[in-house]
Amino acid sequence: xxxxxxxxxxxxxxxxxxxxxxxxxxxxxxxxxxxxxxxxxxxxxxxxxxxxxxxxxxxxxxxxxxxxxxxxxxxxxxxxxxxxxxxxxxxxxxxxxxxxxxxxxxxxxxxxxxxxxxxxxxxxxxxxxxxxxxxxxxxxxxxxxxxxxxxxxxxxxxxxxxxxxxxxxxxxxxxxxxxxxxxxxxxxxxxxxxxxxxxxxxxxxxxxxxxxxxxxxxxxxxxxxxxxxxx
Amino acid sequence: xxxxxxxxxxxxxxxxxxxxxxxxxxxxxxxxxxxxxxxxxxxxxxxxxxxxxxxxxxxxxxxxxxxxxxxxxxxxxxxxxxxxxxxxxxxxxxxxxxxxxxxxxxxxxxxxxxxxxxxxxxxxxxxxxxxxxxxxxxxxxxxxxxxxxxxxxxxxxxxxxxxxxxxxxxxxxxxxxxxxxxxxxxxxxxxxxxxxxxxxxxxxxxxxxxxxxxxxxxxxxxxxxxxxxxx
DNA sequence: TCATACATATCGAAC
DNA sequence: GTTCGATGTGTATGA
Numbered sequence: 001x002x003x004x005x006x007x008x009x010x011x012x013x014x015x016x017x018x019x020x021x022x023x024x025x026x027x028x029x030x031x032x033x034x035x036x037x038x039x040x041x042x043x044x045x046x047x048x049x050x051x052x053x054x055x056x057x058x059x060x061x062x063x064x065x066x067x068x069x070x071x072x073x074x075x076x077x078x079x080x081x082x083x084x085x086x087x088x089x090x091x092x093x094x095x096x097x098x099x100x101x102x103x104x105x106x107x108x109x110x111x112x113x114x115x116x117x118x119x120x121x122x123x124x125x126x127x128x129x130x131x132x133x134x135x136x137x138x139x140x141x142x143x144x145x146x147x148x149x150x151x152x153x154x155x156x157x158x159x160x161x162x163x164x165x166x167x168x169x170x171x172x173x174x175x176x177x178x179x180x181x182x183x184x185x186x187x188x189x190x191x192x193x194x195x196x197x198x199x200x201x202x203x204x205x206x207x208x209x210x211x212x213x214x215x216x217x218x219x220x221x222x223x224x225x226x227x228x229x230x231x
Numbered sequence: 232x233x234x235x236x237x238x239x240x241x242x243x244x245x246x247x248x249x250x251x252x253x254x255x256x257x258x259x260x261x262x263x264x265x266x267x268x269x270x271x272x273x274x275x276x277x278x279x280x281x282x283x284x285x286x287x288x289x290x291x292x293x294x295x296x297x298x299x300x301x302x303x304x305x306x307x308x309x310x311x312x313x314x315x316x317x318x319x320x321x322x323x324x325x326x327x328x329x330x331x332x333x334x335x336x337x338x339x340x341x342x343x344x345x346x347x348x349x350x351x352x353x354x355x356x357x358x359x360x361x362x363x364x365x366x367x368x369x370x371x372x373x374x375x376x377x378x379x380x381x382x383x384x385x386x387x388x389x390x391x392x393x394x395x396x397x398x399x400x401x402x403x404x405x406x407x408x409x410x411x412x413x414x415x416x417x418x419x420x421x422x423x424x425x426x427x428x429x430x431x432x433x434x435x436x437x438x439x440x441x442x443x444x445x446x447x448x449x450x451x452x453x454x455x456x457x458x459x460x461x462x
Numbered sequence: 463t464c465a466t467a468c469a470t471a472t473c474g475a476a477c
Numbered sequence: 478g479t480t481c482g483a484t485g486t487g488t489a490t491g492a
Contacts, residue, residue, distance in 0.1 A: 001236075001257060001269075003234060005331075015341070016339060016340060017339070017340045018337055018339045019337070020334075020336075020337055020338075021335045021338075023331075023334050024329075024330075024331045025331060026232060026234070026259070028257070028269065030269075030271050030272055031272055032271075032272045032273075034272075034273075034275070036269075036275050038259065038261075038267075039331060039334035040232045040262045040263075040331035040332070040333075041261055041262055041263050041265075041283070041334070042265075042283075043282050044275075044277050047334065048337065051274050052272070052273075093329065096325060098255075098257070098325060100236075100254075100256060100270060101254065101271070102271075102272075103254050103256070103270035103271070103272070104251075104252045104254055105251075105278075106251055106278050107249065107250045107251075108247060108249045109248040109249070109250075110246070141431075162246075167398055167401070174435075
């Protein structure tokens with residue numbers, strides 16, 4: 001990994017054109033050829049970048065047709081498309097190279113898959129007497145997150161989201177339309193379950209006769225003793 | 232901006248929990264308190280991060296309950312939520328501070344707005360004899376990208392995307408439902424136009440009687456002479 | 463390789 | 478402030 005602090009102007013030419021005027025910035029060149037250009041603010045998204053795999057070529061200012069004051073021009077070419085990042089470096093304030101090695105990678109907990117596993121194990125949270133039919137119940141347009149039966153044996157399709165917005169309700173509606181065409185299942189009720197349900201999504205869901213269920217992940221994880229808080 | 236190359240383990244505790252085992256990484260601390268943890272690969276997204284505004288506090292290993300070999304523990308606390316990033320630093324290989332100043336910001340050209348402008352100018356791409364009613368036609372649930380009339384005077388609503396997926400079809404369906412309640416417009420047909428339309432989206436669109444139209448942005452831009460390539 | 467679904471998304475504009 | 482829509486979305490997973 002190479003780290004550069006430099007006064008530079010940057011142009012991206014590809015799916016769109018984007019230009020950065022001359023300013024002092026951080027430039028990161030990774031081992032896979034990807035490049036990030038960061039300012040001292042914003043969030044984790046760089047001002048401009050090139051995705052891997054890419055190749056960095058250093059051109060003279062004459063070759064790149066750069067203007068006054070350019071010491072070096074970097075041309076970062078994406079390996080599989082015409083996307084190109086051109087960095088005109090005016091002045092370098094810091095330049096260093098570091099060996100990092102391969103990263104062991106990130107371990108996540110609390111994503112939708114975890115919610116689904118917990119709700120399947122704690123299916124009673126849907127209501128008294130509910131039983132699990134199966135997770136990822138397959139349909140022609142994709143798998144339903146959870147299929148269950150209520151106390152009276154009626155079929156219930158559950159769409160699970162971390163954050164419940166209008167798209168999730170639409171998705172569940174499509175599944176319900178399909179499932180209700182199956183005489184072995186119909187009538188199928190819908191439950192929209194999420195850690196947080198947006199008001200607009202709740203209105204749409206209830207308008208379509210879909211039940212909304214807010215899930216408390218911490219509480220559900222508390223019941224399941226295989227997890228402990230990290231900090 | 233502070234740049235650190237260090238052997239570290241990292242934990243994010245917030246909307247979910249995420250853990251990074253001990254390895255050598257780049258740590259960037261920005262002026263607004265945001266922190267990025269990058270490996271020497273992947274893309275522009277850090278392995279772990281904290282969004283601004285945030286505050287960095289350095290704790291002793293005893294205080295943070297860190298294990299063997301930890302020299303310093305950084306606790307990065309988000310200013311407006313309970314999100315927290317904890318970095319246990321084992322060994323520092325490089326540590327530097329740099330003044331960058333405020334960035335003048337990015338100038339973009341060629342996003343969906345341009346695609347919309349081009350299609351409005353080249354409305355014949357919808358079909359022979361089409362005429363533009365207006366762009367951003369207002370409805371109660373938001374503006375329709377383009378409203379047009381076909382050769383027979385029939386009303387046509389166009390939803391425009393760079394990448395056409397199922398969400399775009401749902402969005403257009405909502406507009407069509409609403410527009411068809413207006414007796415001055417009904418019946419209104421739908422056209423789903425995108426640079427690339429996903430198979431799943433195409434199936435759903437055609438199931439709902441919506442016409443799909445794939446747009447060639449380069450060709451449309453070629454007709455329009457107000458754009459020139461930068462490099 | 464391609465298609466699909468999820469994400470600590472981020473970012474900007476409209477309201 | 479919040480919500481909605483776009484993003485050069487990125488990333489993992491499964492067919």
